[in-house]
Amino acid sequence: MLNGGMPFADELISAQYRSHELPGGLVLRRARATDVPALVELLAPMVEQRILVAKERVDYYEAIHEFWLVVEPQSDGTEVLAGCAACHVIWADTAEARTIATNQAYRGRGIGRILVEQVLADARAQGVQQVFCLTFETDFFTALGFEVIDGTPVSQEAYSEILRSRDEGTAEFLDLSRVKPNTLGNTRMLRRL
Numbered sequence: 001m002l003n004g005g006m007p008f009a010d011e012l013i014s015a016q017y018r019s020h021e022l023p024g025g026l027v028l029r030r031a032r033a034t035d036v037p038a039l040v041e042l043l044a045p046m047v048e049q050r051i052l053v054a055k056e057r058v059d060y061y062e063a064i065h066e067f068w069l070v071v072e073p074q075s076d077g078t079e080v081l082a083g084c085a086a087c088h089v090i091w092a093d094t095a096e097a098r099t100i101a102t103n104q105a106y107r108g109r110g111i112g113r114i115l116v117e118q119v120l121a122d123a124r125a126q127g128v129q130q131v132f133c134l135t136f137e138t139d140f141f142t143a144l145g146f147e148v149i150d151g152t153p154v155s156q157e158a159y160s161e162i163l164r165s166r167d168e169g170t171a172e173f174l175d176l177s178r179v180k181p182n183t184l185g186n187t188r189m190l191r192r193l
């Protein structure tokens with residue numbers, strides 16, 4: 001009988017949510033539901049410029065466990081959100097590195113790199129063998145080992161099942177015409193693990 005295991009359950013969770021200090025007073029940590037308002041605020045200008053796919057607030061809450069954040073703790077106990085990234089698994093061997101964004105004021109300090117590396121580690125831990133992204137930032141992703149690809153790097157059989165997804169990012173991955181107006185000009189890139 002598996003009883004009396006609760007302290008162990010809490011320990012496992014707190015290990016996963018532990019904050020990791022980075023140079024320059026920054027902290028890398030998993031996102032929590034309470035981070036969604038700051039996430040929406042960070043992403044809004046990039047969504048408006050059509051660099052990132054528009055999503056509902058509820059989409060961020062539903063996917064909050066996929067997100068990693070870099071934050072800068074302030075002396076008053078608050079935090080500034082410096083960047084975010086999410087690892088979204090779509091098939092047995094495939095995940096998307098999505099919603100990779102660095103606050104304009106924090107760019108060029110290595111935050112994007114740390115976040116993508118965290119997403120790749122997350123994908124590896126989940127047994128995934130390839131990570132794709134759809135992006136205008138090809139130089140940034142090339143520096144992180146991604147290569148430009150054509151088409152959709154899954155089998156025909158997987159493709160026909162992934163088609164059943166209702167996720168807009170997944171529709172973008174499949175190159176479905178309903179998301180084309182939002183994705184004009186971005187590049188498909190793949191990183192094998």
Ligand SMILES: CC(C)(COP(=O)(O)OP(=O)(O)OC[C@H]1O[C@@H](n2cnc3c(N)ncnc32)[C@H](O)[C@@H]1OP(=O)(O)O)[C@@H](O)C(=O)NCCC(=O)NCCS
Nearest residue numbers: 099100101102107108109110111112113135137139140143
């Ligand atoms: C792409 C983005 C996340 C990079 O964030 P960042 O924190 O400034 O990136 P880093 O400081 O970690 O840069 C990592 C490397 O990429 C390079 N790089 C960063 N942005 C670059 C750019 N726009 N063009 C070319 N190279 C770039 C850096 O020189 C650095 O190289 P190095 O490690 O050899 O010095 C940021 O520009 C952004 O938020 N863009 C808008 C959102 C977006 O397009 N996301 C991607 C699709 S989900």
